[in-house]
Amino acid sequence: MASTLSNPSSRSGSTLPPFPDDIPIASLVTISLRELERSTSNLEHEDLFSAAKSLGFFYLNLQGTTEGEKLLKQADTLFDLMNKFFSLPAEEKAKYDFAAKKIYYGYKGIGKEVVDGKGTRDKNELYNISKDDILSVTDPLPAPAVITANRAFLASYINTNTSILTTLFASLSTSLGLPPDTFASIHKPTASSGCHVRFISAPPQEASTRSTALGEHTDFGSLTILLNRLGGLQVQLPGTDEWVYVRPVPGCAIVNLGDAMVKFSGGILRSNLHRVVSPPGEQANEVRRSLVYFSRPEHDVVLTRLRGGLVDELGQGEVEDGGVSTREWLARRHIGRKVEFFKGKESWEGSMGTEARPRL
Numbered sequence: 632m633a634s635t636l637s638n639p640s641s642r643s644g645s646t647l648p649p650f651p652d653d654i655p656i657a658s659l660v661t662i663s664l665r666e667l668e669r670s671t672s673n674l675e676h677e678d679l680f681s682a683a684k685s686l687g688f689f690y691l692n693l694q695g696t697t698e699g700e701k702l703l704k705q706a707d708t709l710f711d712l713m714n715k716f717f718s719l720p721a722e723e724k725a726k727y728d729f730a731a732k733k734i735y736y737g738y739k740g741i742g743k744e745v746v747d748g749k750g751t752r753d754k755n756e757l758y759n760i761s762k763d764d765i766l767s768v769t770d771p772l773p774a775p776a777v778i779t780a781n782r783a784f785l786a787s788y789i790n791t792n793t794s795i796l797t798t799l800f801a802s803l804s805t806s807l808g809l810p811p812d813t814f815a816s817i818h819k820p821t822a823s824s825g826c827h828v829r830f831i832s833a834p835p836q837e838a839s840t841r842s843t844a845l846g847e848h849t850d851f852g853s854l855t856i857l858l859n860r861l862g863g864l865q866v867q868l869p870g871t872d873e874w875v876y877v878r879p880v881p882g883c884a885i886v887n888l889g890d891a892m893v894k895f896s897g898g899i900l901r902s903n904l905h906r907v908v909s910p911p912g913e914q915a916n917e918v919r920r921s922l923v924y925f926s927r928p929e930h931d932v933v934l935t936r937l938r939g940g941l942v943d944e945l946g947q948g949e950v951e952d953g954g955v956s957t958r959e960w961l962a963r964r965h966i967g968r969k970v971e972f973f974k975g976k977e978s979w980e981g982s983m984g985t986e987a988r989p990r991l
């Protein structure tokens with residue numbers, strides 16, 4: 632396979648093979664950032680709320696707004712930076728693998744996580760860059776020169792994401808009948824949290840032995856902003872066992888909700904199961920890279936129902952979650968899938984999120 636492996640640094644989005652037209656895909660609603668910004672009371676906000684309640688995934692059209700266009704431009708630069716990072720020698724990247732110390736940030740090599748309860752290994756490499764580190768909320772972790780030389784750029788990318796997230800958070804809290812700053816007030820960039828940028832790289836896989844690159848999961852935190860150029864992301868359609876691809880759309884981010892939003896809303900909002908497999912059709916011969924920004928509540932925030940609005944109108948449902956802190960929730964979920972700490976089916980199930988118990 633190595634001989635046919637294309638060099639991703641020499642390929643822009645427009646020269647990549649097309650996403651096939653003849654495979655089942657998830658029909659994600661497209662929300663316009665421009666419309667959300669234009670007024671606080673137009674139909675776009677209702678569409679966002681309904682996407683957040685039903686699939687928990689939607690396209691966010693970033694075009695035609697200052698912050699959205701900035702994110703797209705910065706993402707182009709970060710795709711180049713990502714190429715540089717993943718092209719470093721394996722021994723250099725391994726210096727930044729801190730999993731044995733239970734540190735979530737830094738490098739994870741191929742096969743260092745499990746994708747199921749049987750212990751099957753993953754097929755991608757990752758690099759997680761902490762928001763707290765880049766914004767100097769905490770001391771910096773050791774990082775390769777390609778990263779340290781670009782700290783200011785990464786800070787600016789984090790700020791652009793934060794600005795777009797603030798718009799989404801205000802819309803969702805208003806739709807829930809809560810004060811507009813409810814979510815923003817527990818996601819302050821200056822407070823310690825698990826927000827982070829993630830670089831992902833998955834090499835092409837031999838057709839005869841293809842398997843899941845990134846195991847099924849719900850995201851741990853609040854909202855995730857994902858920039859994909861190739862297919863490979865799949866969502867499980869709610870109430871079924873069926874997995875379908877999400878087609879990347881130029882100019883749009885794919886946004887999804889994580890478990891914290893399910894907990895804050897008492898299950899009104901949904902964080903859906905997803906995974907990454909080989910890209911479809913001819914795209915399977917390419918190196919797949921993706922750029923993700925994960926927002927998470929401040930570490931000290933307790934993950935439980937908020938008071939007020941539609942959340943108060945819910946019945947008691949199941950017994951309310953006892954209220955673990957975000958820090959504890961993240962630690963449990965991070966550790967559960969690392970090969971260093973995997974102990975079989977039970978530890979896999981122990982690492983699960985709200986998919987195991989959707990209404991809280």
Ligand SMILES: O=C(O)CCC(=O)C(=O)O
Pocket residue numbers: 829831845850857859863864905906907921923
């Ligand atoms: O690469 C992707 O498309 C999705 C990655 C993902 O789900 C994650 O990193 O949590």
Ligand SMILES: [Fe+2]
Pocket residue numbers: 848849850905
């Ligand atoms: Fe995810």
